[in-house]
Amino acid sequence: MRSRALLFAALLCVAPAGLAAQGGEALRQAEAALVRGDAVSAKIALEHAASAGASAADLAALRGEAALMTGDMEEARKFLSPARLSGTYRVRGLRVLARLEQAEGNIPAAANALELALRAGGNKADIWTDVARLRYAAGNHAGAFDAIDYAAGLDDAGTGTLLYKAQLVRDGQGLRSSLPWFERAVELAPDDATALGEYAATLADMGRATDAVTVTRQILARDRRNPQAFFIQAVVAARAQKHGLARRLLSRAGDALENRPATLLVGGLLENRGGASRLATERLFDLFEIAPDVAAAELADALLVDGEGVELAARFEGDVAVRQASPALAWRLVRSAEQQGDVAGAATAFDTAAQWNWGGAVRRGSGAAIGRLAAASAASPGQIDTSTNYIRALVAGRQPARALEVARELGRRHPGNFDARLALGDAALASGNAAEAVEAYAAAAAIRRGPQLVRKLALAHLDNGNAMAAKAVLADYIREYPLDRDVPTFLGTLLVREGDAGGAAALLKATWPEARRDPLGLCRLAWAQLYAGDGEAALRNAQTAYRMQRSSLPAAMVLAAALEEAGGNADTVRALRAKAGDLSVDEALRPLFAL
Incomplete structure (x- = not known):
């Protein structure tokens, strides 16, 4: 018991x-x-x-x-x-x-x-990473960079911390600068599909196609249905002009990425390049509803191929006048008017497009709109979206002094916010305060660099009398983003203006894939080649540009100069020059070299 x-x-x-x-x-x-x-x-x-x-x-x-x-x-x-x-x-x-x-x-x-x-x-790295993410989401972007810098320097920094550090470096410094951080993250966690996917995407955006595909295969070896891996492979194939392969890979990505902007854009591009312009238009319309700035030029192309010039004009004419646009979109409107046989409309669209400058499209602001935005800004003082819209309207309405006053106050309230810094740069540049614009744009670019912001920063340096700094900013961006075609064109234009035709021709030649769809880009390249001594290439590109845009005065003048240099028919040269009427060569070519 x-x-x-x-x-x-x-x-x-x-x-x-x-x-x-x-x-x-x-x-x-x-x-x-x-x-x-x-x-x-x-x-x-x-x-x-x-x-x-x-x-x-x-x-x-x-x-x-x-x-x-x-x-x-x-x-x-x-x-x-x-x-x-x-x-x-x-x-x-x-x-x-x-x-x-x-x-x-x-x-x-x-x-x-x-x-x-x-x-x-x-002081754990993962907690500080959460702090960084929270600060970024709250609009304190500079504070997020400070927090992730601290987290990445701690001994216990893991893959999550290093990956977020890599993503922020990619935004603020560039693709090339972010690679070491992605590599460290992948080294710590070689089986982490998220880290591998971000690393592969960065390699692909740099043009390192073979390396990107190698990394995606590592992902697929662990997860045979990983949608991001197939999407990255589809992008690589599309850039190599392997459109059939790209479509098959995109379909293998499945529904997980179906409605994301990047997927819609790539799908629209593939359908457009493959001749299915109607399907491309449908995809791009979906994207336009989500991200209009991303979809605009490609949607315009699809509409032009479909012969829908009226639809193109109806959807985009206001964009060139009122909000930021690209030169490519501006010139597509000219082609739209020509497609409809609207000679007067083509001339008007040409005048509008010729006013486009590298800092952004011509903007016009109405007094009524400014009044509404002023009231909204007063009702919510310091609210970032409301204030930045008000500042942009003031700049558009040619009230730069008031715009600068509002932008400075917004900057005091939100010193670490990207949009506040960008708005201050815009207001300062419009007010003629180039040094303040340089400081504001540089601070914004440290958070998120993009081609338009880099062009604005370069313009501010030029207005501040520092062409060397402008060229350095542009050259650094090109190093970080080797596949970019917009910034090299801008730098090439600047070099042409400074008389460095050889350097300009080398840079502008890199834009050739895009220039085939942009007659103004081809004109700029032809002009640089002409003065760099490559008359044969200049004539070939000038002829292509003129065939694409016979109403373009720059195309006519560049072709005239190239024909004259090649000893071409004198009557043809005179007829081309006559298109400019009383305009001097410099006036006719102004759209080519407007910064």
């Missing part, structure tokens, strides 16, 4: 320990499921953990994370209060709470949760 009592007592001691072990294993299973993004399996494992006696504090953090993963905000909030998060998973729970607060738009509460996480967990 005594031995049975001792055995029962022993069982009482062992059973709780066994249950605790089971609870710990169930918690680990729940963690693994959450890492995979499998909230259902995580919830099942957590029920097992609860039955095995896991602490309420440990369960709260993971249950809250599972609920948030399924989008059940109300359920998540039941578990994710700082008071309940006191166990092993307190730091993790606080980080999830920060995500919940951010998702519901409560940025101060999210920041408070991360501050508590830092106090509980110390």
